[in-house]
Amino acid sequence: MPAGNSMLISHESEIQDSLICETIDFLSFNGSLANQSVHEQVDMGPRTPGSNGSHSLRMYLLDHLRGWDLTFQNHQYKELNITNVEAVYNSGMGNIVVLMAHYDTRQLADSVLSNNESPPDGANDGASGVAALLELGRIIPELGLNHEIRLVFTDAEDQGNLDESKNVTSIPWATGSQRWVENLSQTEIDGISSLIVLDMIGDKDLDFGKTIPANNTLWDITQRLAKLMGLVESETDCDGELGEPVFDISDVNYITDDHVPPHNVGIPVMDIIDIRYGSEEVLSGHWHTENDTIDKVSAESLEKVGKLVELGLRLGMWSGSNSTSNDSNSNSSLSSNDPISDTSIENEENTYRLMIGLFVFLFILISSLAGAWVIFAEKQGEV
Numbered sequence: 001m002p003a004g005n006s007m008l009i010s011h012e013s014e015i016q017d018s019l020i021c022e023t024i025d026f027l028s029f030n031g032s033l034a035n036q037s038v039h040e041q042v043d044m045g046p047r048t049p050g051s052n053g054s055h056s057l058r059m060y061l062l063d064h065l066r067g068w069d070l071t072f073q074n075h076q077y078k079e080l081n082i083t084n085v086e087a088v089y090n091s092g093m094g095n096i097v098v099l100m101a102h103y104d105t106r107q108l109a110d111s112v113l114s115n116n117e118s119p120p121d122g123a124n125d126g127a128s129g130v131a132a133l134l135e136l137g138r139i140i141p142e143l144g145l146n147h148e149i150r151l152v153f154t155d156a157e158d159q160g161n162l163d164e165s166k167n168v169t170s171i172p173w174a175t176g177s178q179r180w181v182e183n184l185s186q187t188e189i190d191g192i193s194s195l196i197v198l199d200m201i202g203d204k205d206l207d208f209g210k211t212i213p214a215n216n217t218l219w220d221i222t223q224r225l226a227k228l229m230g231l232v233e234s235e236t237d238c239d240g241e242l243g244e245p246v247f248d249i250s251d252v253n254y255i256t257d258d259h260v261p262p263h264n265v266g267i268p269v270m271d272i273i274d275i276r277y278g279s280e281e282v283l284s285g286h287w288h289t290e291n292d293t294i295d296k297v298s299a300e301s302l303e304k305v306g307k308l309v310e311l312g313l314r315l316g317m318w319s320g321s322n323s324t325s326n327d328s329n330s331n332s333s334l335s336s337n338d339p340i341s342d343t344s345i346e347n348e349e350n351t352y353r354l355m356i357g358l359f360v361f362l363f364i365l366i367s368s369l370a371g372a373w374v375i376f377a378e379k380q381g382e383v
C-alpha cells in the first residue's frame, strides 16, 4: 500500500520551520563539483542518441556512481538507439523516490534564434540536470535514508519536432522517459512516492515557476523549502532576511518534458525547469541555440537546486508523499492509480468488515440468549 497524500501532508505539517532551518546548516551538495561535471560532459561532445558522446556519458555515469546498482535499458525508435540508465540505492526499502534528468542533447540547435544549426553543447539543457543527479548520487549514501532512491538518466528527451529534411531523426519528446515508464511494474508505480525531474537548472540567472502537469503538494513543499532557503522574493528566510527571486510558484506554465509519461500513469511528479534561459521569454533565449554553453551555467545555481532537493530528502519530504492533488487542467489519467482512492476504498472496506463482525456478534448473542430462555422455559414447564 503506497503512502497516501494525507501521509505526505501530515508528514510535512509535522516538520517545524526550526527543524528545516537546522537542517539547512548541514547540507552538503557541492555546486563546484556539479559545475565541474557540466564541463566534463560538454567536453565529450554532443550526447545525441546513439552517438560516441552518448556512449562516453554512460561510461562516465558508471564510473561516478560506485555503490549504486546500475542498469542500462536499451530501446530502438526509428533508427535511433536509446539507452536509459537507472541507478538504484537502498533497493526494496520503503517508498521509492525517483530523481530524473535527461542526458541527451538535441541533434540540432534549431531555435529560430540560432545562427547555426550544429548540435548544441547542452551545458544547461542536458548537462546541468545530470550534474545535479551525480552530485546527489555522491552524497546520498552518506545521508542514512530509510527508503529506496532511483537516479534515472533518460535518453531521447530532446529529439522532438526536428526537421527530418536536415538529415536528423525526429521522434516524440520524452521518448526515453516514456520507455522507462513502460518498463515499470504496477507495484513499482504504486511504490513511487515522488518523481522529481531536474532540467535546465544551471542558468546563472535562475528563474523557476511552477510547471504542470504536476503534483501540487510537491510544489507546495518546494515553495516552503525555497522560502526558508532565501530563494523566494520578498519572503523571509531562516535568518529573517528577504529572499532572492528564484522560485515563484504563482507563475504556472504547462511544459512537455520527462515528467509527463510518469504523471500519466499516476506517479506524483514535479518538473523543476528554468524555462527562461537567457531571456524573459518562455523557451527562448539560449534554449536550443549554439549559446547553450558552459559560461551560461554557474556552480551557485546548481548548488541552490541541488541543496533544495537534498533538504527534502533529509527531511523525508519526498518519501512521505504519494500525493495526487493534481491540477485539474493537466492531462491526467490518474483515477485508476490514485493512491488516495485506494486508501479511501480500503477504509470503506474496513468499516464494512467491522459492521458485519458486529452484526454477526449480536446475532450470536441474541440467538444464545433466546436459546437459553427456551431451555429455561421448557425446564420451567417440566416442573
Ligand SMILES: [Zn+2]
Pocket (backbone or CB within 6 Å): 106, 125, 158, 288
Ligand atoms: Zn531541450
